[in-house]
Amino acid sequence: MPIIESSYKPPFLFKNGFIATVYSGIFRKIKGLQQQRERIETRDADFLDLDWSYAEDKSDAVIILLHGLEGHAQRPYVTGTAKLFNQNGIDAVAVNFRGCSGEDNRFYHSYHSGATNDLDDVVQHCIQNKSYSKVYIKGISLGANITLKYLGEKRIIPKEIKSAIAISVPVHLNGSARELHALKNKAFAIRFRQHLVDKLKVKIKRFPDRVTVEDIKSIKTLRDFDEYYTSKAHGFLDASDYYEKASSLQFLENIEVPTLIMNALNDSFLSPECYPVKEAKANANVYLEMPKFGGHVGFIQKGNIYYSEKRALEFVQK
Known part of the structure; x- marks a missing residue:
């Protein structure tokens, strides 16, 4: 797919990638979101804690939100997205990876950048137990790598998954x-x-x-x-x-649902290999947007709705 020309223009101070990253990770606050926790069993007899928030009216659509390394479902980059989607008629389920919900998981192993079975368990739960007919996935950083790898692996992707978004993703x-x-x-x-x-x-x-x-x-x-x-x-x-x-880079060629990748060019966490221009051009389902600014998950805009969140909503509504 052709590379998307980004329209993101941050406030002057946040053109600095370090400042944008730190502010977004430490100082940003999201108010007014009500979450309800549900615990589900995984296929290997561990558990996942899911934090749900809902649109005002009953919805047939849900976005699955995956946090980054050592994050959790209450991080602002998760709750900010959940709140925006709820306000636009879409339910949200924020996944806490194993050991990230405030309680250690049952096994010695936990989660990692390529562990996709837990995401599949959540997808199946949303479809089979919650009866959603439209499922979107948004991953951030480590969660974004899991999202892309899941979509590109040799597995059957449920027809209910309509699109996905990967933000600040270390594909390499x-x-x-x-x-x-x-x-x-x-x-x-x-x-x-x-x-x-x-x-x-x-x-x-x-x-x-x-x-x-x-x-x-x-x-x-x-x-x-x-x-x-x-x-x-x-x-x-x-x-x-x-x-x-x-690494999800090797799986991008297999993705068959519309997927937006957004990596800022001043993200200090990403190497040159993490900007998959060649792979995006070769796959009509992969859209790559590379804003000049944004740092790592720091796409700050006035009004406390981040550019990456606004673009995620626009992408699923296309």
Whole structure:
């Protein structure tokens, strides 16, 4: 599909990618959204906590929202989208990945950038148990990579899935990991690593044969965490094997539903490989928008409705 020319123009201060990223992640607030929690069982006997919010009138459409690394369903980039869609007649279900809802999941393994079965369980729940006839998916960052990989894998995609949106998506995980370890992103990398390590510490008491205090002390970087935990816990050989197999870039050619990818050109988390121009041009279902500004999930506009949220609504309403 032809590359979309972006019309995004942020307020002057937020042309700086670092400021846009930090403001959006720490200072943005969403008020007035009521969420109701539902717990569902996964196919492997774990659980997922889903946070629902609803349109004023009964709707036959729902958007599934997937958060980023160490996020949750109350992050503003999730609730902002949910509120906007609810105001426009579409229900929203915000997924908390395993271990991200305030309670540790049941197993040693949890979630990762390429774990698509949980998304499929949520999709099936929306269709079979909730009877939605129109399902949209919006993923952010890690959740966006899961979204694209899910749509491009060799699986049967339900006809109820009408379109999808992927925001600030690291389609090439090795390249993104390389960027996250650069000096410019040191503060972000330290924050992510600490959150991940803190969760791993919780598992020590339940899985003493799998992880020890000494093991955790050896984790100095995000890649160390993926080398020690993410890869081994989820059946990969090592971090490199995980990055290669879980990256969604290789699956874009197979996507058969209209899908919007939005990656800002000043997103410091993304490597050059994360702008899939060639793949978008080769697949009529993939729309690629690359705004000059936006940082990582920081598409700020006046009125507290982000450009990425407005574009997501426009895309599903086409």
